[in-house]
Amino acid sequence: MAENADVLVMNIGTLDAELVRAMKRAGTAANEAGKPVVLDPVGVGATSFRREVVAELLETIRFTAIRGNASEMAVLAGVEWQGRGVDAGSGYADQIEIARQVAKKHKTIAVLSGASDVISDGKRFAKITNGSSLLPRITGSGCLLSAVCGAFIATLPIDAAYVACLEACASYAVASEFAEESLSAKNLPGSFRPAFLDALANWSKEAIQEHASLKKGVMRNENCTGINNCRF
Template identity: 50%
Template sequence: MQTDNIKRLRQNSPLIHNITNIVVANYVANGLLSMGCSPIMSNAIEEMDELPAICQALVINIGTLTSEQVKSMIKAGKSANKNNIPVVLDPVGVGATSFRKQTVQTLLKEIKFDLIRGNAGEIAHLAQVNWKAKGVDAGSGEANFSQIAKDVALKYDCIVSISGEIDYISDGLKVAKIDNGTTLFPKITGSGCLLSAVCGAFLTLGENSFELTVSACTSYAIAGQIVKEQLNDNQTGQFYIALLDSLAKLDDTTVEKYAKISFE
């Protein structure tokens, strides 16, 4: 894999369009800025034709859905496809309600996604695997995550990333397992949402979406891991802020030093 992705990302400073949820919009924007990117947060349907033409990636997050927002997502996604920029789907809590399920089905039908990134419960739902999700949280269950990632990637012809204690990333044929990170990630709101945006930013660097997603997820996990080395398990507020600082300081040499990646 290319080992200068963070350097190139900061040099390029891509403009990333986020249609995300109201809980995390500020945090996602600041996280992208920490990585040297330029965020724009908009779901106004009047802008959805124009923004994908000037941005380098689109990230769609269904965390706080409204009917009007869904219309904007579809319009933006189609425009992004027309303009050949990568599109990321974060299907937050997809199994929690009928509205979320129907929305994700519609988005997957109307838009060609380069990456679907979610937690175990969300991706298990897309794979139609029995799983006890808890709202927008990962929940619990037993499953072969490598196979789930492969199945969903093949079904929707895209890269799939499952975030958790170990991250699983697949293009439908091969699977990368990332054994970095920290248990503090699920204890703050927005950690997964920001990761989806970071993945969108990395996807602007080239055509190998699998390797770029692995690079993005590894870099992000390591940023959190480094913070945790200085904190106790109950310092979630400190982690929330320090993660932004860690992303800002992160470089390719540090990622290469810490990375624990295996392939199947």
């Protein structure tokens, strides 16, 4: 099936030995067929087993994009991060630098999601500041973003994955704002979830272009680090 799909999205949410073997086979088949592969390293820093599995996947499979929260991406970048648990996402490191390091180290498009989303190919980066405050209050919002990134990647040539991920994150964040605005009662995550799915289904390029709030930039050189070395 991986050979016939337009894109393969791997999520390590619930792991066992058979699933790991299946992911390796599917990822290898997708690579051989020239199909894009997206990795969601859910809770990679939570246990040594999860870290080992992701390390094996990264050695075996060529990933077009990796989408994770700040805590997960910091593990892949090999930097310290102040966070705990599968959904840990707050800390003090430079998120643009973390995304850049993941992109360079693993030769991929890095999508670091959170209150702001950062997308980087190792040199270019974009920061999207849209998004509903209700997103962190529903489970699976990050996993869904990984799937949306995969869907956008599948619609463009594989070498346009950076643009696809940028558009996916902007669309996702703006749709969440539209969903929150549509609620008759505010701050209710149970009502927000179906409204958000409806907003995603009602996506339009014109609405995203009008409402997206983002900054784009490049690193001044390949060896520099830190936000002070970014050119917006």
